[in-house]
Amino acid sequence: MDISNWPFPLIGLSPMDGLTDEPFRLVQTQVAKPDIIFTEFVSAEGLAHNAVKLYDHLLYSDIERPVIGQLFGKDPDSFYQAALILCFLGFDGIDINMGCPARTVTQHGGGAALIDKPEVAKKIVVAVKAAIADFATQKRNLNDLHLKEKTLAVIERNNKYSHYSSPSTGPQTPPTLSVKTRLGTTHSVVESWIEFLCQQQPDFLTLHGRTLKQGYAGLADWPAIRTAAQIAHQAHIRLLGNGDIKNYADGLAASREYGTDGALIGRGALGNPWVFLREPHLVTSREKFDTMYLHAQISRFTFPSRRFDYLRQQFLFYAASLPHAKKLRQNLVRVSSLDQLCALEAEFIS
């Protein structure tokens, strides 16, 4: 995909595992469409090994485009297969996670642990590039991956959902390749790391201004993001900043001040899709309730067999900024159905 006509500086939705699923992204798109959208991360090894449940995380709708699928893992061969699958699912971009601090990911050598393993990181980028090239030139098709029948069926399901079918002849539009990363693991190595990543020639980078060790503590180091953007620009690579951005205007201001090509918003968008509005907007409790209810309805429709409980954390985010959030919380964590959620309407908007 040619990113030269993307609206830089752009403000996008950051990937958040367990949160930015298809219902979340649909609600986000309805309220205020981000310039780009990332899926939650998905295990490359899992996709390569026919883990069909992962395909729920990869559901997207055409109106979310440009939509970027994110992969994590440590095995280049699995990345090749997973990236090829994302190509055949019609994603506009493939992002490699080199920033996740979760021990479940880093102890296996994935996420931010890759910052200390540049040779593996390089092999992963090369593998994803090869998959994108093989897709674009029709050198490989899905059958070459020898996936199980159940996997091919779920790919078909996803494609029907997204109204996507890859053209059967001629060259395909290749998705972008990008990397989302952090400043370093124990301390910042931002200069050498960004320089190294740029040598791999991704279409763009996203930098969260914290180290792995910091997790989410402290403030994101935007001056370090500025340095990274300068290095990336010397290599003609776009760089998005990330960390603590509150809303669209804040993202644009940070992009200008620190010389990035845009920013991603993560936590600021939880229970607050209005952060992507281009103009400031005072959100009413009525709007919050209606949007939360819509979110729940879409979730029931998209994932009817999922337990209702998984939505409770989303409800808490919608309620978080209300003056009576504490009292509401006690009731929201017990909600087990749409009817029960509806019964809380008066209390929510009071």
Ligand SMILES: Cc1cc2nc3c(=O)[nH]c(=O)nc-3n(C[C@H](O)[C@H](O)[C@H](O)COP(=O)(O)O)c2cc1C
């Ligand atoms: C619950 C949670 C899940 C996350 N999952 C992912 C993920 O799947 N992939 C990723 O690259 N970053 C993930 N992140 C990091 C965010 O995308 C983002 O980089 C980080 O929250 C900083 O941005 P913010 O201050 O705007 O939230 C996650 C963050 C949170 C809080």
